[in-house]
Amino acid sequence: xxxxxxxxxxxxxxxxxxxxxxxxxxxxxxxxxxxxxxxxxxxxxxxxxxxxxxxxxxxxxxxxxxxxxxxxxxxxxxxxxxxxxxxxxxxxxxxxxxxxxxxxxxxxxxxxxxxxxxxxxxxxxxxxxxxxxxxxxxxxxxxxxxxxxxxxxxxxxxxxxxxxxxxxxxxxxxxxxxxxxxxxxxxxxxxxxxxxxxxxxxxxxxxxxxxxxxxxxxxxxxxxxxxxxxxxxxxxxxxxxxxxxxxxxxxxxxxxxxxxxxxxxxxxxxxxxxxxxxxxxxxxxxxxxxxxxxxxxxxxxxxxxxxxxxxxxxxxxxxxxxxxxxxx
Amino acid sequence: xxxxxxxxxxxxxxxxxxxxxxxxxxxxxxxxxxxxxxxxxxxxxxxxxxxxxxxxxxxxxxxxxxxxxxxxxxxxxxxxxxxxxxxxxxxxxxxxxxxxxxxxxxxxxxxxxxxxxxxxxxxxxxxxxxxxxxxxxxxxxxxxxxxxxxxxxxxxxxxxxxxxxxxxxxxxxxxxxxxxxxxxxxxxxxxxxxxxxxxxxxxxxxxxxxxxxxxxxxxxxxxxxxxxxxxxxxxxxxxxxxxxxxxxxxxxxxxxxxxxxxxxxxxxxxxxxxxxxxxxxxxxxxxxxxxxxxxxxxxxxxxxxxxxxxxxxxxxxxxxxxxxxxxx
DNA sequence: CTGTTAGCGCATTCAA
DNA sequence: TTGAATGCGCTAACAG
Numbered sequence: 001x002x003x004x005x006x007x008x009x010x011x012x013x014x015x016x017x018x019x020x021x022x023x024x025x026x027x028x029x030x031x032x033x034x035x036x037x038x039x040x041x042x043x044x045x046x047x048x049x050x051x052x053x054x055x056x057x058x059x060x061x062x063x064x065x066x067x068x069x070x071x072x073x074x075x076x077x078x079x080x081x082x083x084x085x086x087x088x089x090x091x092x093x094x095x096x097x098x099x100x101x102x103x104x105x106x107x108x109x110x111x112x113x114x115x116x117x118x119x120x121x122x123x124x125x126x127x128x129x130x131x132x133x134x135x136x137x138x139x140x141x142x143x144x145x146x147x148x149x150x151x152x153x154x155x156x157x158x159x160x161x162x163x164x165x166x167x168x169x170x171x172x173x174x175x176x177x178x179x180x181x182x183x184x185x186x187x188x189x190x191x192x193x194x195x196x197x198x199x200x201x202x203x204x205x206x207x208x209x210x211x212x213x214x215x216x217x218x219x220x221x222x223x224x225x226x227x228x229x230x231x232x233x234x235x236x237x238x239x240x241x242x243x244x245x246x247x248x249x250x251x252x253x254x255x256x257x258x259x260x261x262x263x264x265x266x267x268x269x270x271x272x273x274x275x276x277x278x279x280x281x282x283x284x285x286x287x288x289x290x291x292x293x294x295x296x297x298x299x300x301x302x303x304x305x306x307x308x309x310x311x312x313x314x315x316x317x318x319x320x321x322x323x324x325x326x327x328x
Numbered sequence: 329x330x331x332x333x334x335x336x337x338x339x340x341x342x343x344x345x346x347x348x349x350x351x352x353x354x355x356x357x358x359x360x361x362x363x364x365x366x367x368x369x370x371x372x373x374x375x376x377x378x379x380x381x382x383x384x385x386x387x388x389x390x391x392x393x394x395x396x397x398x399x400x401x402x403x404x405x406x407x408x409x410x411x412x413x414x415x416x417x418x419x420x421x422x423x424x425x426x427x428x429x430x431x432x433x434x435x436x437x438x439x440x441x442x443x444x445x446x447x448x449x450x451x452x453x454x455x456x457x458x459x460x461x462x463x464x465x466x467x468x469x470x471x472x473x474x475x476x477x478x479x480x481x482x483x484x485x486x487x488x489x490x491x492x493x494x495x496x497x498x499x500x501x502x503x504x505x506x507x508x509x510x511x512x513x514x515x516x517x518x519x520x521x522x523x524x525x526x527x528x529x530x531x532x533x534x535x536x537x538x539x540x541x542x543x544x545x546x547x548x549x550x551x552x553x554x555x556x557x558x559x560x561x562x563x564x565x566x567x568x569x570x571x572x573x574x575x576x577x578x579x580x581x582x583x584x585x586x587x588x589x590x591x592x593x594x595x596x597x598x599x600x601x602x603x604x605x606x607x608x609x610x611x612x613x614x615x616x617x618x619x620x621x622x623x624x625x626x627x628x629x630x631x632x633x634x635x636x637x638x639x640x641x642x643x644x645x646x647x648x649x650x651x652x653x654x655x656x
Numbered sequence: 657c658t659g660t661t662a663g664c665g666c667a668t669t670c671a672a
Numbered sequence: 673t674t675g676a677a678t679g680c681g682c683t684a685a686c687a688g
Contacts, residue, residue, distance in 0.1 A: 001465065003664095003665055003666085004665065004666065004667095005665075005666095013674080013675085014674060014675035014676070015666085015667095015675075015676080015677095016667085016668080016669095016674070016675060016676075016677095017673085017674060017675075019666065019667055019668080020667085020668095020673090020674090023666090023667070025667075025668085026668095026673085027673065028673070028674085029673060029674085032673085032674085044461060044464075046437070046440045046441055046461075047441055047665090047666080048382070048441075048443060048664090048665050048666070049378075049441045049442040049443055050377075050378040050379075050381035050382045050387060050442075050443055050664090050665085050666095051378075051382050051664070051665035051666045051667095051680095052665075052666055052667075053378035053666095053680095054376070054378045054379050054382055054664090054665080054666075054679095054680050054681065054682085055665080055666045055667050055668080055679085055680055056666085056667065056668095056680090057680075059378060061421075061442070064422075068407065069397065069403050069406050069407050069410070070400070070403045070404050070407050072398070072400075072403075075397050075398045075400075075403040076398050078397050078422065079396065079397050079398050079424055082397070082422055082423060082424055083424065083426075086423065086434065086435065086438065091421055091423075091438050091439075091442055092421065092422050092423070093389075093419050093420065093421055093422075094392075094406070094410055094420050094421070094422040095410060095414065095419075095420070096407055096410055096411065098411075106414065107414065109374070110414065110419050111419075112374045113374055113375050113376075113377045114377040114378075114389070114419055115376060115377055115378055133372060133374075136372070137329065250604075250605070250608075253608060254608075257608070275605065276578075277578070277603065277605040277608075277609065280578075280581060280582075280585070280605075280609045280610060281605065281608045281609060281610070282590075282608060282609070282610035331680095331681060331682085332681065332682065332683095333681080333682095336659095341658080341659085342658060342659035342660070343659075343660080343661095343682090343683095344658065344659060344660075344661095344683080344684085344685095345657085345658055345659075347682070347683055347684085348657095348658090348683090351682090351683075353683075353684085354657085354684095355657065356657070356658085357657060357658085360657085360658080375681090375682080376680090376681050376682070378680090378681085378682095379664095379680070379681035379682045379683090380681075380682055380683075381664095381682090382663095382664050382665065382666090382680090382681080382682075382683095383663085383664055383681080383682045383683045383684080384664090384682085384683065384684095385664075
């Protein structure tokens with residue numbers, strides 16, 4: 001494997017000159033520049049990242065820790081983040097935490113050892129030891145989608161309040177009064193924020209504030225299906241159901257179809273989080289779409305700002321309502 | 329930032345002993361072992377990956393290059409691969425090629441510079457310069473899902489022939505004769521293999537071999553929708569449609585619904601590639617499910633075998649049919 | 657079992 | 673502008 005030493009020898013210049021040319025750090029004469037480049041090309045020279053990292057104390061690598069890349073929100077975010085990172089010369093290390101603090105810590109340990117320059121983190125819950133350690137080492141970190149209590153870091157995520165507002169308006173416009181709400185865990189900032197916005201906004205939108213219509217799962221399909229069944233078992237018969245995230249809506253839909261048939265008994269379904277296939281679902285699902293790509297790009301840009309020593313401003317990305325209500 | 333030197337000093341041992349303890353490479357006395365570990369813990373020591381990589385000439389990092397992580401097949405595969413890699417002490421570098429040779433090469437260049445120990449590659453087409461370069465440097469590589477012409481590398485992917493066989497059996501059992509086939513590009517091994525298996529198996533399964541029923545898109549939703557419309561425009565009226573991959577089926581479904589109404593005029597749809605939501609689609613979609621997780625795990629295991637100097641055996645992972653046909 | 661030494665490949669410093 | 677020397681943090685070889 002050709003090293004920079006080989007390149008320098010072949011080009012007939014000193015090691016320093018070769019380095020300066022190849023890393024473009026300082027002025028070099030056109031002649032030596034040309035010869036070094038030629039030699040590098042001939043030898044198929046590729047800079048040794050780890051050696052460079054050791055010397056420069058930076059790796060040009062960012063870490064991305066999500067709960068589960070299979071979640072379309074995260075895969076879309078990861079795609080955008082990777083593109084943006086690579087456009088700026090950064091590689092992306094990926095890890096899945098699977099909503100498990102131990103796995104998250106394991107991944108963070110690996111990231112720390114690999115000496116990533118910065119971290120994009122979708123928090124699983126409260127701060128873990130490894131996260132504290134990274135914080136202590138002043139590794140630049142930005143938060144995705146969820147906040148961490150007691151930790152003040154730049155945040156890039158969905159504007160939950162605005163999104164819920166869109167749903168409330170839509171429900172009102174459609175004339176719904178008895179609306180079931182299947183929420184998520186209050187321990188997650190997303191779950192808490194959406195619940196607060198929805199519950200608080202019902203009255204002003206002509207929606208019943210009956211507690212029997214409200215239940216919560218754990219942001220998984222199964223948990224949400226169970227919550228939906230609990231609501232139906234209370235004997236209430238909503239005309240619309242609002243699922244607080246994508247998986248929750250799917251679970252609610254499954255329960256509705258099981259109980260009320262393939263058309264969900266005419267109940268309208270609206271979701272926070274949109275999946276492409278909602279257009280083809282039966283019944284079709286209206287949804288608030290959060291812009292995962294914009295969040296990913298914004299987060300990387302914020303992280304890069306941090307790396308430059310500037311400060312990053314949190315961003316709440318607005319959502320968009322995709323109205324798929326059947327109209328006669 | 330504490331280095332191993334600090335740890336050694338604090339523990340009152342030599343540098344070598346500290347290294348031996350922390351990397352577990354050789355025998356050390358219980359007493360020094362204990363003191364080194366204690367010192368490391370007190371100092372919050374984290375091994376410097378790049379320095380270690382420089383010395384050991386390996387990085388404990390694998391590269392994963394896919395066309396698009398947003399594709400559920402790849403995100404599931406990536407999830408499984410990352411878990412498997414991490415279980416074996418490897419980090420995973422992710423890159424998206426977006427079906428673009430330049431982006432693929434760019435990503436491979438980054439991987440090469442980062443000196444990944446091995447590569448999981450979903451090829452975009454023919455071998456590119458950077459791939460040739462990696463091949464020349466003898467970087468262990470395994471192929472995902474698609475083959476590359478003229479390059480013999482361990483392959484981990486779906487058993488297309490078996491999967492198509494499942495679909496043919498299902499079509500026959502359901503009594504379909506006029507079946508439309510929306511395929512993919514012949515230039516991709518997946519597209520070519522599925523087409524060959526299907527077209528060749530029709531006669532034996534009592535399916536019409538009329539060319540008017542066959543068309544192909546480019547494995548995107550839009551391309552497939554256009555192909556489906558072309559078929560319908562020929563005046564044929566199939567009783568079932570077979571989409572050669574997930575996106576293709578979605579496109580075909582979209583076209584069917586546009587032309588024939590929300591129930592697709594009673595046409596049954598069957599797909600190579602299953603999405604969870606197919607159960608909720610209207611009409612419900614029967615599908616052959618390829619086990620992306622098994623492919624990801626198998627590929628990582630194969631790559632690890634290569635890294636150990638053993639050889640890896642290609643695997644064709646069998647698919648499973650998920651029958652969602654409406655039965656009276 | 658252990659301490660010391662050398663050197664992985666590179667960017668940067670210091671003289672020239 | 674350049675060459676030579678230095679050291680980033682670590683592991684492996686070598687002597688003890």
